[in-house]
Amino acid sequence: MQVLKVVSPLRRTQSLRILAILVIFFILASVSRYQGSYEFSIDEDGQVQSVPSDVTEHDIYFTHHIATFDPKDLRPWTKGDTEALRTPEGQEVVDYLTASSFQAPSPENDHSATVLRNDHFLVLTKRLRVYRTLWHSLKGYYDQLVKEGRQDQLFIAPPTEIAPAVALLQRLEQVSFPWILNHYNSSYDLYRSYNRSKEGGRGIIMCVGDHHTRYARPALKALREVVKSKLPVEIYYNGQYDLSAENRAWFEQFENVKTIDITTVLDNNLLQLSGWAVKPFALLASRFSEAILMDSDAYFLDDPAVMFEDDGYKEVGTVYFYDRTLFPGYGGDEKAWLESFLPSMSNHPSKTRWFNRKGSHEMESGVVVFDKRRHLLGLLAVCKMNDRHEREQVTYVKSWGDKETFWIGLEMIQEQYSFVRYRGGVIGNVGDAIPYKEVLPQEEIERYNQGDAPLTATNPIDPKTKIQTHRKYANMDRVCGNQLHFDQRGQPLWWNSGVYTAYMKDEDGVWDFASSCLVQKNPGAIMEVDWEQRKVAFDILRADRDIAVEYNNPGYKEILEIPRLHRTEGAKGGKGNREAI
Ligand SMILES: *[C@@H]1O[C@H](CO)[C@@H](O)[C@H](O)[C@H]1NC(C)=O
Numbered sequence: 001m002q003v004l005k006v007v008s009p010l011r012r013t014q015s016l017r018i019l020a021i022l023v024i025f026f027i028l029a030s031v032s033r034y035q036g037s038y039e040f041s042i043d044e045d046g047q048v049q050s051v052p053s054d055v056t057e058h059d060i061y062f063t064h065h066i067a068t069f070d071p072k073d074l075r076p077w078t079k080g081d082t083e084a085l086r087t088p089e090g091q092e093v094v095d096y097l098t099a100s101s102f103q104a105p106s107p108e109n110d111h112s113a114t115v116l117r118n119d120h121f122l123v124l125t126k127r128l129r130v131y132r133t134l135w136h137s138l139k140g141y142y143d144q145l146v147k148e149g150r151q152d153q154l155f156i157a158p159p160t161e162i163a164p165a166v167a168l169l170q171r172l173e174q175v176s177f178p179w180i181l182n183h184y185n186s187s188y189d190l191y192r193s194y195n196r197s198k199e200g201g202r203g204i205i206m207c208v209g210d211h212h213t214r215y216a217r218p219a220l221k222a223l224r225e226v227v228k229s230k231l232p233v234e235i236y237y238n239g240q241y242d243l244s245a246e247n248r249a250w251f252e253q254f255e256n257v258k259t260i261d262i263t264t265v266l267d268n269n270l271l272q273l274s275g276w277a278v279k280p281f282a283l284l285a286s287r288f289s290e291a292i293l294m295d296s297d298a299y300f301l302d303d304p305a306v307m308f309e310d311d312g313y314k315e316v317g318t319v320y321f322y323d324r325t326l327f328p329g330y331g332g333d334e335k336a337w338l339e340s341f342l343p344s345m346s347n348h349p350s351k352t353r354w355f356n357r358k359g360s361h362e363m364e365s366g367v368v369v370f371d372k373r374r375h376l377l378g379l380l381a382v383c384k385m386n387d388r389h390e391r392e393q394v395t396y397v398k399s400w401g402d403k404e405t406f407w408i409g410l411e412m413i414q415e416q417y418s419f420v421r422y423r424g425g426v427i428g429n430v431g432d433a434i435p436y437k438e439v440l441p442q443e444e445i446e447r448y449n450q451g452d453a454p455l456t457a458t459n460p461i462d463p464k465t466k467i468q469t470h471r472k473y474a475n476m477d478r479v480c481g482n483q484l485h486f487d488q489r490g491q492p493l494w495w496n497s498g499v500y501t502a503y504m505k506d507e508d509g510v511w512d513f514a515s516s517c518l519v520q521k522n523p524g525a526i527m528e529v530d531w532e533q534r535k536v537a538f539d540i541l542r543a544d545r546d547i548a549v550e551y552n553n554p555g556y557k558e559i560l561e562i563p564r565l566h567r568t569e570g571a572k573g574g575k576g577n578r579e580a581i
């Protein structure tokens with residue numbers, strides 16, 4: 001018995017060490033790409049498949065692409081993990097996860113201290129995954145302390161049995177999200193600060209500086225006066241010089257619209273926010289627990305509140321929109337980049353155009369819907385990708401601004417997201433009313449030069465370039481205009497500024513990017529915009545025009561003319577019938 005008593009603590013330590021290695025390294029080293037069981041709505045090429053007959057249009061795995069993780073890759077934090085932290089091996093893991101993000105200073109390079117390590121994103125992914133499991137495991141303790149009104153005690157005097165885990169959580173927050181810690185003791189406090197009430201919990205967030213107000217003013221006017229949205233709106237700006245007092249007052253004249261300086265909520269000395277990067281941080285800073293983040297040039301055909309009823313949103317707590325299919329094969333090796341820092345992925349990335357070099361843009365982040373009650377940690381990961389050094393040295397080099405970070409961030413921290421299956425289409429007018437350049441066949445140019453080419457009489461060929469610039473309405477196989485996004489039923493929902501009688505889905509055409517036209521692949525792809533929606537669009541244009549007049553904008557003449565709103569003889573204006581043509 002004596003012998004056993006002596007041996008057992010030793011054994012205990014040994015087995016703990018083994019546990020430390022097994023358990024923590026499980027999180028760190030799992031390598032897999034989940035293929036998932038919900039594959040039928042998108043094929044290997046990233047193209048939408050024909051839909052099986054027994055799937056209704058309301059089936060969520062038809063209407064959306066839902067990123068699903070292999071449950072094997074999602075292991076919860078256990079008591080064993082906490083115990084493992086007490087061992088030297090556990091401490092090594094902690095050191096690995098919290099080590100400096102920057103290269104060691106070298107004699108050859110003074111700047112290396114601000115250059116991120118090559119493996120920084122990989123370490124970040126592992127760190128974020130450990131953080132997520134830890135956060136959820138300690139949340140119960142925090143909630144209990146909140147009930148007793150002494151939540152600060154979690155960090156000041158944590159119970160012994162969880163002390164190493166609490167210390168790790170705090171350390172991970174300090175190295176990852178120091179910019180929230182000016183105003184909040186932890187992300188738990190930030191989480192708790194969000195408004196969950198029925199009236200104040202849901203809202204719209206816009207990021208607006210003085211040079212965006214030309215778009216943001218009509219967008220807001222249209223929200224309140226055309227689609228009559230009652231959702232509260234928070235307008236974020238970046239320091240007092242970003243948005244003038246006059247502009248702030250203009251926005252606040254509307255009911256339930258607040259303007260907020262983001263630098264009063266987050267530590268901008270660390271973040272050095274500018275441009276696109278403000279967006280995810282505004283989402284984080286906002287009081288809303290459920291939010292629609294929209295660009296100042298996004299125009300809705302309906303109350304944006306309908307997006308909270310989107311099935312993808314209700315299922316997983318986020319809904320995103322795809323971009324147009326542009327520039328296939330162009331750009332870097334996005335697949336290799338993702339694989340370099342995501343040891344495991346959901347079923348989604350391998351299906352994307354981005355991953356398969358079928359398009360250089362995947363997501364359109366002009367409108368993002370986010371439930372922070374379910375995805376605070378995912379949002380922190382998205383923000384991390386937009387943090388100062390991360391965006392400057394990696395994220396914005398590898399992708400176009402913030403747009404892809406909303407899904408890649410969630411891949412890093414393993415939280416689900418959904419995309420409405422329809423990709424960015426077009427809304428505009430049938431035929432290319434927009435002037436564009438065309439190279440004519442040589443014989444036509446010669447005929448013109450001989451003076452017998454009437455077709456070019458009003459649009460002469462430039463003799464030097466032999467290129468004709470003209471305005472022509474003859475190409476009836478295309479819709480030209482602005483990028484359009486669809487709701488889950490495939491009906492137009494919102495677009496990025498401009499007018500309209502017709503629309504087409506990305507799936508049905510090929511983009512001529514230079515002329516902003518989507519050319520149909522097969523006859524019948526061009527759809528008429530529903531009559532009611534067209535009226536809404538025209539009212540939005542009127543709001544746009546009012547603002548231009550209000551501004552006495554010198555560029556006023558360039559504003560698209562509002563075409564006459566008239567019903568074509570016999571046109572029914574139904575849901576996507578083809579009578580526009
Ligand atoms: C943050 O911690 C400090 C003490 O460390 C405490 O005084 C303060 O009340 C805490 N804040 C919140 C929101 O719990």
Ligand SMILES: *[C@@H]1O[C@H](CO)[C@@H](O)[C@H](O)[C@H]1NC(C)=O
Nearest residue numbers: 194195196197199200201287
């Ligand atoms: C939430 O928002 C509502 C409506 O604006 C407000 O009345 C309420 O005080 C807010 N609650 C919190 C906790 O901020």
